[in-house]
Amino acid sequence: MGRQWLQKKRELNAAKRGKVATKLVREITVAAKSGSPDPLLNARLALAIENARKQSVSSDTIERAIKKGAGLLGEKVDLELVTFEGFAPHKVAVIVECLTDNRNRTVPEMRVLFRGGQLGTKVGFLFDYVGLVEATKAAAGIDLEEVAIEVGAQDVEPLENLAEGQVGGHFTTDRGDLDQATKKLREAGWTVTVSELAYVAKEDVDLPPEQRAEVEAFLEALDEHDDVHRIYASLK
Numbered sequence: 001m002g003r004q005w006l007q008k009k010r011e012l013n014a015a016k017r018g019k020v021a022t023k024l025v026r027e028i029t030v031a032a033k034s035g036s037p038d039p040l041l042n043a044r045l046a047l048a049i050e051n052a053r054k055q056s057v058s059s060d061t062i063e064r065a066i067k068k069g070a071g072l073l074g075e076k077v078d079l080e081l082v083t084f085e086g087f088a089p090h091k092v093a094v095i096v097e098c099l100t101d102n103r104n105r106t107v108p109e110m111r112v113l114f115r116g117g118q119l120g121t122k123v124g125f126l127f128d129y130v131g132l133v134e135a136t137k138a139a140a141g142i143d144l145e146e147v148a149i150e151v152g153a154q155d156v157e158p159l160e161n162l163a164e165g166q167v168g169g170h171f172t173t174d175r176g177d178l179d180q181a182t183k184k185l186r187e188a189g190w191t192v193t194v195s196e197l198a199y200v201a202k203e204d205v206d207l208p209p210e211q212r213a214e215v216e217a218f219l220e221a222l223d224e225h226d227d228v229h230r231i232y233a234s235l236k
Helices: 004-009 014-034 043-054 059-069 103-116 144-151 175-187 209-224
Strands: 080-088 092-100 127-138 155-158 166-173 191-201 228-233
Touching: 014 043, 014 059, 014 092, 014 228, 043 059, 043 175, 043 191, 080 103, 080 209, 092 103, 092 209, 103 209, 127 175, 144 155, 144 166, 144 175, 166 175, 175 191, 191 228, 209 228
Parallel strands: none
Antiparallel strands: 080 092, 092 228, 127 166, 127 191, 155 166
């Protein structure tokens, strides 16, 4: 799915926890700006708040980020979404979404990080832009295809490496059906861990271990940048 490599590799020491918290607060702000400030009416915001709490972001910080995004503090939200396309080493297609308050700072810094790859090549046609929901449930014998139909998803793939007695899936939806599918999964007792508009590679690249390690190091260096919000890669 292009992003699982990142979740498996991420180790949160004190410094990284601070960076993750900063990115989560930005996500809360942007989610509140782009939709309702009420998490009951905004699936993206609800998930951003949940993820922030898991990383011990304080309630005051979360509340302030919501109010800032909703324009209730009189502060202008200057964050701009800037998208970069190109290739990681070994011709792995990459799309990087940055949230930045200074495009003139972010662009040259991305050029530096892409020196091991190729920045500026259009690769969007190698991806589908869809709604993506990742969810798990403590149950057995669940037919994921039936669940996908019930919640209005177009496709589903099983999650790997789950605890015994759990079932999980990557549910792909039309972009306009993302919030509805997320809500229906929650109402059915599923734990939603991802709910976002995402780029999903039409075909993943399978690399031998040494080359894969090189690509993962490249992607992790990108993720370390403060402005990088999401990374999508055609890496199997």
